[in-house]
Amino acid sequence: MQFIKPGTHIDFMGMRKIAFIFSLILILASIVSLIIHNGLNYGIDFAGGTLVQVKFPQKVDVSDIRKGLGGIGLKDVSVQGFGEQEEHEYLIRTSSDADALGNQLSDSVSKGLKGATSLEPDIRRVEMVGPQVGNDLKEKALLAVFYSLLLITIYISGRFEQKWTIAGITAGALMAAVYFLSVFNLPMPFLIAAALVVSLVLFWYLQLQYAIGAIVALIHDVIITVGVFSLLNLDFSLQIIAALLTIIGYSLNDTIIVFDRIRENIKGNSNHSLVLDLFNRSINETLSRTILTSFTTLIVLVALFLLGGEIIHNFAFAMIIGIVVGTYSSIFIATPIVLMAHRKR
Amino acid sequence: MNFFTIKRVLILGVIVAAVICLLPTFTNTWPHKKINLGLDLQGGMHLVLEVQSEEAVKTELDRTISQLKLDLKNEKIQHMGIDKAPDHKIIAQISGADNRSAVEKLLSDEYAGLEIPSVKNIDGGIIFTLRLPDKEADSIKKMATEQALETIRNRIDEFGVSEPDIRIQSGNRILLQLPGISDPERAKGLIGKTAQLTFQLVDEQGDVNAALAGKPPVGDEILYQVKQNADTVHQSRTPFLIKKHVELDGSHLTNARVEFDQFQQPQVGIEFSRKGARIFERITGANINKRLAIVLDNNVYSAPNIQDRISGGKAVITGHFTLEEATDLAIALRAGSLPAPVKIIEERTVGPTLGRDSVRMGLTSMLIGGAMVVLFMAIYYKGAGLVADIALVVNILLIGGGLAIFGATLTLPGIAGIILTIGMAVDANVIIFERIREELLAGRSPKAAVNAGYDRATLTIIDANVTTLIAAAVLFQFGTGQIKGFAITLALGIVASLFTALILCKSIHDLILANKQSDTLSI
Numbered sequence: 104m105q106f107i108k109p110g111t112h113i114d115f116m117g118m119r120k121i122a123f124i125f126s127l128i129l130i131l132a133s134i135v136s137l138i139i140h141n142g143l144n145y146g147i148d149f150a151g152g153t154l155v156q157v158k159f160p161q162k163v164d165v166s167d168i169r170k171g172l173g174g175i176g177l178k179d180v181s182v183q184g185f186g187e188q189e190e191h192e193y194l195i196r197t198s199s200d201a202d203a204l205g206n207q208l209s210d211s212v213s214k215g216l217k218g219a220t221s222l223e224p225d226i227r228r229v230e231m232v233g234p235q236v237g238n239d240l241k242e243k244a245l246l247a248v249f250y251s252l253l254l255i256t257i258y259i260s261g262r263f264e265q266k267w268t269i270a271g272i273t274a275g276a277l278m279a280a281v282y283f284l285s286v287f288n289l290p291m292p293f294l295i296a297a298a299l300v301v302s303l304v305l306f307w308y309l310q311l312q313y314a315i316g317a318i319v320a321l322i323h324d325v326i327i328t329v330g331v332f333s334l335l336n337l338d339f340s341l342q343i344i345a346a347l348l349t350i351i352g353y354s355l356n357d358t359i360i361v362f363d364r365i366r367e368n369i370k371g372n373s374n375h376s377l378v379l380d381l382f383n384r385s386i387n388e389t390l391s392r393t394i395l396t397s398f399t400t401l402i403v404l405v406a407l408f409l410l411g412g413e414i415i416h417n418f419a420f421a422m423i424i425g426i427v428v429g430t431y432s433s434i435f436i437a438t439p440i441v442l443m444a445h446r447k448r
Numbered sequence: 449m450n451f452f453t454i455k456r457v458l459i460l461g462v463i464v465a466a467v468i469c470l471l472p473t474f475t476n477t478w479p480h481k482k483i484n485l486g487l488d489l490q491g492g493m494h495l496v497l498e499v500q501s502e503e504a505v506k507t508e509l510d511r512t513i514s515q516l517k518l519d520l521k522n523e524k525i526q527h528m529g530i531d532k533a534p535d536h537k538i539i540a541q542i543s544g545a546d547n548r549s550a551v552e553k554l555l556s557d558e559y560a561g562l563e564i565p566s567v568k569n570i571d572g573g574i575i576f577t578l579r580l581p582d583k584e585a586d587s588i589k590k591m592a593t594e595q596a597l598e599t600i601r602n603r604i605d606e607f608g609v610s611e612p613d614i615r616i617q618s619g620n621r622i623l624l625q626l627p628g629i630s631d632p633e634r635a636k637g638l639i640g641k642t643a644q645l646t647f648q649l650v651d652e653q654g655d656v657n658a659a660l661a662g663k664p665p666v667g668d669e670i671l672y673q674v675k676q677n678a679d680t681v682h683q684s685r686t687p688f689l690i691k692k693h694v695e696l697d698g699s700h701l702t703n704a705r706v707e708f709d710q711f712q713q714p715q716v717g718i719e720f721s722r723k724g725a726r727i728f729e730r731i732t733g734a735n736i737n738k739r740l741a742i743v744l745d746n747n748v749y750s751a752p753n754i755q756d757r758i759s760g761g762k763a764v765i766t767g768h769f770t771l772e773e774a775t776d777l778a779i780a781l782r783a784g785s786l787p788a789p790v791k792i793i794e795e796r797t798v799g800p801t802l803g804r805d806s807v808r809m810g811l812t813s814m815l816i817g818g819a820m821v822v823l824f825m826a827i828y829y830k831g832a833g834l835v836a837d838i839a840l841v842v843n844i845l846l847i848g849g850g851l852a853i854f855g856a857t858l859t860l861p862g863i864a865g866i867i868l869t870i871g872m873a874v875d876a877n878v879i880i881f882e883r884i885r886e887e888l889l890a891g892r893s894p895k896a897a898v899n900a901g902y903d904r905a906t907l908t909i910i911d912a913n914v915t916t917l918i919a920a921a922v923l924f925q926f927g928t929g930q931i932k933g934f935a936i937t938l939a940l941g942i943v944a945s946l947f948t949a950l951i952l953c954k955s956i957h958d959l960i961l962a963n964k965q966s967d968t969l970s971i
Contacts, residue, residue: 210633227802392878407813
């Protein structure tokens with residue numbers, strides 16, 4: 104069985120302008136959405152607050168739940184259904200933490216709900232994150248994104264170009280730049296952006312074309328995945344950070360496969376006029392595996408998305424978006440950028 | 449050809465080792481290391497407490513101040529007030545400028561640990577500014593955290609939680625993992641109770657109502673007796689004017705246990721050490737017909753009238769307790785008081801029903817997702833696909849064995865990591881098989897194509913996996929408990945898939961080709 108027959112020839116490079124415009128629209132939409140929504144919709148991991156997941160033995164009115172919570176003095180709450188409707192499960196969220204609510208929150212929630220609905224609620228989960236912890240987790244998450252980008256950048260520059268000395272220099276320059284900037288006490292997102300700009304400039308200057316292609320594709324994947332979460336106003340939690348880092352690591356796989364083939368084909372082929380054709384050929388030759396590897400991963404992720412339960416839902420969703428976008432970007436973003444850099448030489 | 453080459457024996461050895469490591473999880477055999485289920489899967493409570501260690505420093509400063517007042521009194525030096533000031537300072541206003549040298553001598557003899565940033569002459573006296581050095585303050589804070597950890601551990605042990613994990617997370621934060629706890633609210637109440645027990649005299653001369661309207665007299669404070677009414681919603685608060693001086697505190701306790709009064713009401717009986725008993729006897733003897741307040745965490749529990757000198761070192765705390773409250777108070781008093789109050793700054797409690805649901809749903813999606821991948825590989829690559837499927841099963845065995853032998857904790861995101869690995873593990877097979885197909889198309893013999901396929905794909909596969917491994921390592925470093933679980937299974941899965949795809953599958957393919965002289969290959 105074969106989905107992609109040998110000898111398939113699709114002019115991917117010819118489509119690069121359309122692809123760039125398409126990606127640009129997606130990225131702009133992501134940024135606009137982030138601005139309109141005033142940043143991400145942080146879950147309680149980052150924003151702090153309290154979350155109670157409660158299950159009733161039979162159908163209840165959301166207004167009754169609210170009434171019950173109002174009765175115990177919980178005013179600023181959001182109540183939403185959770186999971187399948189026939190499960191009668193609800194998520195109660197409030198921005199207050201234990202300081203305001205006292206230590207016996209779930210007992211009083213249980214009593215309040217019982218009074219209003221005359222049903223015995225099952226308190227399935229309670230999560231409370233104080234503001235200090237929320238800020239710490241935010242800091243940690245950003246550090247994690249930063250370090251994984253840094254390490255992967257160094258790995259890529261060394262690996263794709265087989266120039267480990269240059270990779271070392273890049274690493275040193277990056278660290279120096281970040282250290283210099285951190286003296287000014289800039290917030291973490293600025294540091295991450297600055298580190299990325301510095302590495303892009305360095306790669307351009309050092310003519311590390313493959314590394315530029317890979318990094319641009321990575322930034323592209325992360326921005327769009329975050330953008331989708333912002334557009335749909337989904338909770339941005341620690342799990343999503345885990346998904347993003349996994350996407351960063353995994354979406355490089357496809358890029359590496361294509362780049363390896365380009366290098367293999369370029370060896371002993373000094374005729375630069377045929378370079379566009381060579382890039383197209385490399386993508387077509389590896390197209391089958393690029394698609395299949397993502398496909399098998401998507402199969403399990405869809406199973407996880409549909410059957411894994413509400414708690415893991417958003418994680419699976421983020422991974423699905425990231426892998427689809429990552430596969431697209433390794434063909435339509437990473438490779439054309441290498442081509443453009445290659446022609447500059 | 450001999451079937452048992454060194455390579456094959458090693459491969460089989462790895463698989464058998466994985467199975468042996470995995471078995472105890474189901475059968476409790478050697479090596480008795482099981483896969484631990486995370487709190488999100490078995491239910492339980494994760495708490496992060498912040499020890500208000502600054503309070504411990506304040507307590508220490510208060511103690512220093514009362515000692516200093518006592519010493520000055522002994523030296524017959526008058527003062528116009530000794531008070532705490534911000535930044536761990538003590539401002540001592542000494543009367544009479546001629547006392548300077550005497551105070552300086554006292555400070556250098558008895559209070560050498562304190563810095564003296566400034567000494568100022570004022571009208572009719574001198575102001576000494578004393579300061580607790582930062583190093584000293586930090587060590588008090590550190591001690592407070594360690595002591596709190598020890599106390600909480602004792603309380604949890606007495607409360608009875610199987611396999612609790614209690615440790616200092618960082619600085620003044622304590623992390624508690626209490627699996628399978630049935631009454632999380634009660635546990636929180638017990639852990640959070642400061643349990644600072646003091647015996648203080650009631651100021652019989654002062655007027656409580658006047659103090660409530662204005663300021664309590666010097667050396668007094670207003671404390672309340674809180675009574676929960678029967679309807680459990682309203683409570684009554686009775687103010688007491690209490691002398692600040694602590695006559696006796698909980699550090700002299702040797703035992704505390706639940707007792708019942710003549711109406712079968714639970715109360716907590718306490719016993720003092722020999723020294724404590726002597727102090728108690730002296731206080732009661734000297735204050736007959738005065739009231740002695742039993743104060744716990746700044747609440748007056750009772751203030752009985754002292755009728756006679758009490759020897760024998762026993763007392764009871766009454767306060768309309770339920771049996772549960774009395775039990776918890778006895779535990780807290782036995783385990784000792786917290787050196788400073790603690791605040792819960794993070795809580796994640798998962799009930800047992802949700803944990804079970806998560807395990808069920810995680811396993812269901814793993815089985816269905818896995819089955820679909822297995823089916824797909826078998827259909828798409830036929831014989832070679834079956835080889836990949838065997839590798840996939842071995843892969844999961846290896847992850848399970850790895851989790852067990854490293855004593856890792858399996859969380860819900862961890863299960864997601866295994867599911868993800870199932871999808872990613874066959875990637876290596878896909879890359880190799882596609883390469884073999886290419887080589888076959890180029891006209892090579894099956895054997896040459898297989899060799900070339902594995903050879904040429906190896907480097908690409910290793911590289912592609914290194915980047916994911918980097919991401920997993922960073923996640924492990926920065927992640928919290930659940931995310932760590934994900935990072936571990938992801939990393940284990942990647943390493944296992946390198947082994948299965950590059951070594952196991954190659955070996956199986958070699959075996960197939962060695963025993964077969966045909967020039968076709970099922971791929």
